[in-house]
Amino acid sequence: MKRERIRNFCIIAHVDHGKSTLADRLLEFTGTVDPRTMRAQYLDTLELERERGITIKSVPVRMNYRAYDGTEYILNLIDTPGHVDFSYEVSRSLAACEGALLVVDAAQGVEAQTVANAYMAAEQGLELIPVVNKIDLPSAQPEEAKRELEEVIGVDAHEAILASAKEGKGIDEILERIVRDIPVPQGDPEAPLQALIFDSVYDNYRGVICYIRVVNGRLKAGQSIRFMATGRECQAEEIGVFKPGMTPVNELEAGEVGYLAASIKTIHEAQVGDTVTDGVRPAGEALPGYKKIKPVVFCGFYPVVNEDYPQLRDALEKLQLNDSAIQFEPETSSALGFGFRCGFLGLLHMDIARERLMREFNVELVATAPNVVYQIVRTDGEILEANRPSDFPDAGQIEEIREPYIRLTVFVPSEFVGKVMQLCQDKRGIFHSMDYITPERLRLSYILPLAEFIVDFHDKLKSTTRGYASLDYEHVGFRASELVKVDVLVNQEPVDAFSFICHKDAAYHMGQAVVRKLKELIPRQLFEVPIQAAIGKKVIVRQNVKPLRKDVLAKCYGGDITRKRKLLEKQKEGKKKMKQIGRVSIPQEAFLAYLNIGKEEED
Amino acid sequence: MDTLYIGGGTPTFLNPADWESLIEILENGLSFSRGVEVSVEANPDSLNADHMRLWRSWRVKRVSLGIQSFSTEILRWLGRPHDEKQAAEALNHCAENGFSSSGDLIFGIPGQDLRLWHNDLRILSGYVNHLSIYQLTAEPGTPLAGERVASQSEAYPLYRFAQWYLGSRGFLQYEVASFARNESWCRHNLSYWKQGNVLGLGPSAWGYLDGLRYRNVAPLMRYLRREGLPWEWTESLLQEDRAREAAILALRTRWGIRWKTFRRRFGEDISRELGKALSELPPDLFVKRNGRISLSGKGFRLGNSIWERLV
Ligand SMILES: Nc1nc2c(ncn2[C@@H]2O[C@H](COP(=O)(O)OP(=O)(O)OP(=O)(O)O)[C@@H](O)[C@H]2O)c(=O)[nH]1
Ligand SMILES: [Mg+2]
Secondary structure, eight states, rough: OOGGGGEOOOOOOOOESSSHHHHHHHHHTOSSSSSOOOOTTTTOOOOOOOOTTTSSOOOOEEEEEEETTTTTTEEEEEEOOGGGGHHHHHHHHHHHHHHEEEEETTTTOOOOHHHHHHHHHHHHTTTEEEEEOOSSTTTTOOOHHHHHIIIIIIIOOOOOOEOOOEEEEEEEEHHHHHHSSSSOOOOTSSOOEEEEEEEEEEEETTEEEEEEEEEEEEEEETTTETTTTOOOOOEEOEEEEEESSEEEEEEEETTOEEEEEEOOOSTTTTTTTOOOESSSSOSSEEEEEEEOOOOOOOEEEEESSSHHHHHHHHHHHEEEEEEEOOOEEEEEEEETTEEEEEEEESSSHHHHHHHHHHHHOOOOEEEEOOOOOOEEEESSSOOEEESSGGGGOOGEEEEEEEEEEEEEEEEEGGGGGGHHHHHHHHHTTTEEEEEEETEEEEEEEEEHHHHHHHHHHHHHHHHHHHTOOOEEEEEEEEEEOOOOOOOOEEEEOOGGGOOOOGGGHHHHHHHHHHHHHHHHHSOOOSSEEEEEETTEEEEEEEEEEEOOOOOOOOOOOTTHHHHHHHHHHHHHHHHHHEEETTTTEEEEHHHHGGGGGHHHHOO | EEEEEESSSSSEEEHHHHHHHHHHHHHHHOOTTTTTTEEEEEEEOOOOHHHHHHHTTTEEEEEEEEESOOOHHHHHHHHOOOOHHHHHHHEEEHHTTTTEEEEEEEEEEEEEEEEHHHHHHHHHHHEEEEEEEEEEEOOTTTTTTTTTOOOHOOOOOOOOHHHHHHTTTEEEEEEEEEETTTTOHHHHHHHHHHHHOOOOOOOTTEEEEETTEEOOOOOHHHHHHHSSSOOOEEEEEEEEEEHHHHHHHHHHHHTOOEEHHHHHHHHHHHHHHHHHHHHHOOOOGGEEEEEEEEEHHHHHHHHHHHHHHOO
């Protein structure tokens, strides 16, 4: 029976255009979620998603739908995130679907991620169903949105569905169109099993749980299976579907989306992108899988207490299961001890990873300032990759430093175009192109150093355009730049965690900001502590943390003695939470606040 | 019994008849050495001629007065029942009766500038050979909780001034908070800082006996009815912790730690560890002489940060 009655689709859109809210209505309409347990953005289950009101993880759900003609369908929906940092999350979900609802906010029109996600889906051969959402808004311009869909993206929008996820308008039409327009999944249930792992999550009881799309063959509970990339064989202990909670079933057949648990303990055994096949009758080849994604932003994560290093590693491994775009490898810092150099797809991605490690895995960590990967051409002609300042050789051995550039696309109302161009120029951007989408809106494109982009470009863009601009970017390779490495010395000792790379014209200004910030954050010690910023041997900025002059001196007779001792012990405990650099205790905030320096500077 | 200190707030609450029975109890129960130092604590407002007479005819040598300040506003702000006239009278009475008196002063009170503080130090140092200065803190659970009192950096000039001013008037700072002229140290307090044995009597009194520290129960009735020992709390430190505490206490005083004695008492290892911890700090915090280490004037100002290295 089955395959003809299955439709697999995802919801894609620019950030905040209403994907998760639309998913809510679909869940309600199909009776998938009990109305009593319904809440807004039902599928945003991570604490962080709820707090920040954004989707971070793609979430699959299976719905049963009885169409107008009375036929029963199984609809597998995947709600995806809209933020540019999470586009890898979207791309993986696309591989599990035959179609996508392309949602556009009727008041905002086509934005940068609408374009990026639509192209990504079209490239993978997905059928697109355009949905113009939020038509209930007074400022909605559905006809305008449709025109933009046609002109900017090139989809046929005359059949676009007008909807309001908020008021539940257009939901029935969307469901009917899914059934009508989205292709039946291809695949042969009788062929050897091939199932794509498109995501995974760690569960304390069942180990790694793989989210799979069965492409060919069947997967039965208890069946022996093989992971094709690793060759590991085991038994499918539990298979099931998302309703939206994990619900065991006996069999998943070609075309279906579900999960698989097989007492897998580590990520190395079951990688996202791998193919699961039958242990007895394996498929000839694996599915194409995913391109390994390259992180673009790096920073160091260090446990606050050195002994927690194994916990941090464990937590990173488990988080990586649920966020395969994260990469990490061990590194040591003379200032911070043992930790990990971690790679991310953007600053928001990095921030979310840090928060998730702390909340979901209870590890306390310190994060160093983020940076991009640099290419260094040495005087002897060799090319090095440096993904942190301490990888830089001595200035004398450097012939040329190259940094990654991006092509940035900004969608912006014409009234703000001057400001956005100014911002791009301040960030060392090179003008590329500009064209009108509508008489009031432009698409502006710049070539920009990634390093300048990651610091705070997004926030700045939002504030200069009052939130009316959107952006997307792609990598365009390395280019030579006049960069310098600035070291920061605390009490004459260079603190590697504080070193940074910047354009030579910004070195003084940035050094000044960093030194000032550290001076504020490092508590007074018993001796004067000089803080310096230096390029090579040349000190460019210096300030001193004045020594402590007096502390509390209470009287001390009889029972005061015990009280006093306890106070001193507590005082000492407090210091233990700080990082000891030579003779100086530096509070954790110093390492974190560092990240915000660029931002605060111009506020 | 080398020293006896009758304190705990206001022994002047007792009327002369009570005092007579107290003296009788003490005389019967304790054996006093020759040259015993007996001190009593008194508040300027409740001290009277009868007390003086009784004390003089007994063994009392020192009277410790809770002066706090000579400024009416400050005394009122602190909620003290006396005024500056009563304070001066009390000091005069003590002198007339031949007691060696001592006074306490408080600094770090809002509105107390260097001029007012100078005045307090000037007046008190004209009367006494021994005085203690305390910084006001707004401890939670006390009436001052939440009050804005001077911060450490605001209090610095006041403390620094006291060190200098009292020094110029012949006082030696012999402990973090204590100053004395003509070697009139309070021997009783010194025994705390030497980790000496102290028998604490009375409700909520503290005592220390060969490594065991205790506190008596606080409510008077429970103290009186208690059979056996009236201890409500005790602690007994391990040898190593006792050594750390001994070092911290010794560093409160100008005599500091005498390494030879310290090693004999606590052993080589811990002595070396503590010596090393101190040697990592800036040298101008210490005075090192004749096998001793003690805090310099600057060291006294930074005691907490130094002792922290020893716990
Ligand atoms: N007025 C109106 N508001 C809507 C509608 N749909 C969604 N919203 C609101 O738009 C905001 C964003 O909605 P979400 O569903 O979280 O958007 P999203 O596309 O899932 O966002 P990301 O997952 O972070 O990309 C929320 O405040 C919704 O309440 C609609 O049809 N009308
Ligand atoms: Mg969402």
